[in-house]
Amino acid sequence: MSASSTTAISRIVEVYYRSIKIVMAVLLAAMVVLVFGNVVLRYVFNSGIAISEELSRWLFVWMVFLGAIVGLREHAHLGVDSFVKLLSPTGRKICYALSHVLMLYASVLLTEGSWKQTVLNWDTTAPASGLSVGLFYAAGLVFGVASIPILLHDLYRLLTGQLATSELIAISESEEHVPAAPAPAHGNDRR
Numbered sequence: 001m002s003a004s005s006t007t008a009i010s011r012i013v014e015v016y017y018r019s020i021k022i023v024m025a026v027l028l029a030a031m032v033v034l035v036f037g038n039v040v041l042r043y044v045f046n047s048g049i050a051i052s053e054e055l056s057r058w059l060f061v062w063m064v065f066l067g068a069i070v071g072l073r074e075h076a077h078l079g080v081d082s083f084v085k086l087l088s089p090t091g092r093k094i095c096y097a098l099s100h101v102l103m104l105y106a107s108v109l110l111t112e113g114s115w116k117q118t119v120l121n122w123d124t125t126a127p128a129s130g131l132s133v134g135l136f137y138a139a140g141l142v143f144g145v146a147s148i149p150i151l152l153h154d155l156y157r158l159l160t161g162q163l164a165t166s167e168l169i170a171i172s173e174s175e176e177h178v179p180a181a182p183a184p185a186h187g188n189d190r191r
Contacts, residue, residue, distance in 0.1 A: 111144030
């Protein structure tokens with residue numbers, strides 16, 4: 001593959017992930033408007049938006065699954081690395097490969113189950129909005145389909161030696177980034 005086609009593909013991938021982040025922001029804004037608007041209408045005007053609770057729940061589920069796609073790509077999910085840090089580089093590679101194979105298996109199961117639920121519930125309508133309940137389950141399907149290529153790409157990078165040893169532990173602990181708070185002065189302790 002030439003350098004220009006690799007750059008074009010990288011640009012397309014970046015636009016794809018940036019668009020997911022924009023969709024997540026729009027979903028969050030819509031949730032805030034629906035929930036806040038419903039609270040104001042309920043307590044001030046004694047009325048409400050009938051589909052607010054249902055729609056905000058659906059938007060939340062979609063936002064979580066889209067965020068999981070971005071988190072998987074950016075290696076931002078939580079993990080425990082205490083054991084992996086003790087291993088040799090070869091042991092780390094084995095753990096990395098094993099964890100990705102397990103995640104691939106889970107993603108395939110999630111994709112299969114979400115597909116079945118989406119098809120099964122496609123003709124069922126939600127009570128408040130009248131939307132197809134299949135759309136609710138399609139969020140898992142979208143995540144499953146999007147996660148498989150990400151995991152395969154990470155495995156490919158590992159198997160071809162493109163993955164640096166430092167990338168084998170993709171977890172950054174929060175304490176590393178937060179400076180320690182100064183100790184309170186002895187006489188200023190208010191209890």
